[in-house]
Amino acid sequence: MGLKNKLHDLKVKYQGKKMAPAFNAIHTFLYAPNETTHSGSHIRGADDLKRTMNTVIMAMVPCLIFGMFNAGYQHNLALGEIAKSVGFLGETFWTMDNLVVGLWKVLPLVVVSYGVGLLIEFIFAVIKGHEVEEGYLVTGMLVPLIVPVDIPLWMLAVAVSFGVVIGKEVFGGTGMNILNPALTIRAFLFFAYPTWMSGDKVWVHGAVERAGTPDAISGETILGGLAQNKGVLGYDVMDMFYGIIPGSVGETSALLILLGGLFLVFTKIGSWRIMLSSVLGALVMGLIFNWVVDADVITESSKFYGLMSLPFWHHLLIGGFAFGTVFMATDPVTASQTNKGKWIYGFLIGFISIMIRVFNPAYPEGVMLAILLMNVFAPTIDHYVVQANVKKRLKRAKVKTA
């Protein structure tokens, strides 16, 4: 008797009992249920919620693996143990030493994120007596990718419980939430424990505990350097594109995010309208800032000079912009639903991201705040898009009858 049948027996045994949703969730996660409809005109797409979630996770796996190598690489590089890697396939980057450090630091983040999040999902399913929802599968993978590598695990656990309960369950669970749960978790961490979420230490493993000692190492990100008018800290554009720079675990590599994004667009899971319009929005805002600098409105003495004078398209490569645009702005639950609405929603995310990034150096990661803000506005945008269409059609109807 295989595992499948055992799980099925458990399911029958516990039918109608309180714990039933928990068993059913494991059963249907692993296998197709024993009872499926046989006759009648049932048309089924293969792209159900679980398939959708798995596709997104697949798109994120390269970022996760790269993030592990990068965590180790940045750590070893800062210690001066290895030379700077040149190019995407640099020989000091894809090494076992780097991977070991990365696994040691990143895997616990993944485990805590999934463990705590799924535990809460199961508890709520048992209390409410409905089936366990798959919504946390993607969130649980997003969370470790958007936090600094040295974040204490208990903080992550607190933030995950806050994000899942207040960000999602109080609204009614998967599909009902107003805000993206992964970003709610990150925003909670950011406002609750700012010393662990920003500054020039947390982005490289080991920088925090060495601070103030003779062995101190820097863990500054490019955005942090620019905000303090220190330039791009010696990284060139290709470093930014490949992602061989300090930052949150999985968001540094624009190249892999681009591949993941193309995969999502190709499988029709992610909306290309949102991605494209958000890139356009960021470019427009970047061009405006460049123009302001060219017109000599802002001089080098200004505290905004560093970020404003950055060539406009570099904004796409640094910070969490690319990751947020591809994996978070496109969240089908919290984004706009209408096609026209998606253009407006995406454009404003890009536009506001770069604006916050430049004007508020205290919040260098404007992408998070921009997406959360537009999440709140998405239903309003949809409402006006639908109303405009209704009006247009009414007008047409009148012309015909007249």
Place this chain on the structure above:
Amino acid sequence: MGLLSKKDRKLILDPLADDNPITIQVLGICSALAITAQLKASIVMTISVIFVLGLGNVVISLIRNIIPSKIRIIVQLTVVAALVIIVDQVLKAFSYQLSKELGAFIGLIITNCIIMGRFEAFALGNGPWKSFLDGIGNALGYGVILIIVGFFRELLGSGTLLGYKVLGDPITKTGVYAFGYENNGFMLLAPMALIVVGIIIWVQRSRNKALIED
């Protein structure tokens, strides 16, 4: 409580739970968000509101038959303002530091919707004794929530209670801080107060399903 009839007791006890001004009537939220970052401020605010609302209800109830209804709002405002100024002056005289910490919020008791709400809804139609009990009851109901919110926000946000470092010292790393615990800065921001009030409402309504409106 042989002193109070069953009806009178209801006047005091109902606002504490099932007819709470903050969690059920959703009045007085603004001050609940603004001053609850510290437990001490919550307690002082509670005492001030008990004084203003208890006495104010009695005054309004005594003159309820001679207030022309067209100008009753302005009369009520005058009564609240007078009482609030007394509280403010007493605080300034006996606890200047605290008065500075609370700043404008004591003055803003005037705008607390609970007070005008009780004047309008109760004191204008009931005798002084009943109005007094109603005022005390509602102020206590308001205070209970303030103190619960203030307790959690100060404990989790600053690691202190009434200024005492109950969780240890974050700088010298004693107590729980020795294990890597850190204060939650989000607790000190107003949005978190709203979330804590929300959680209280959630707990209350899941315990008593009759309170859930459609």
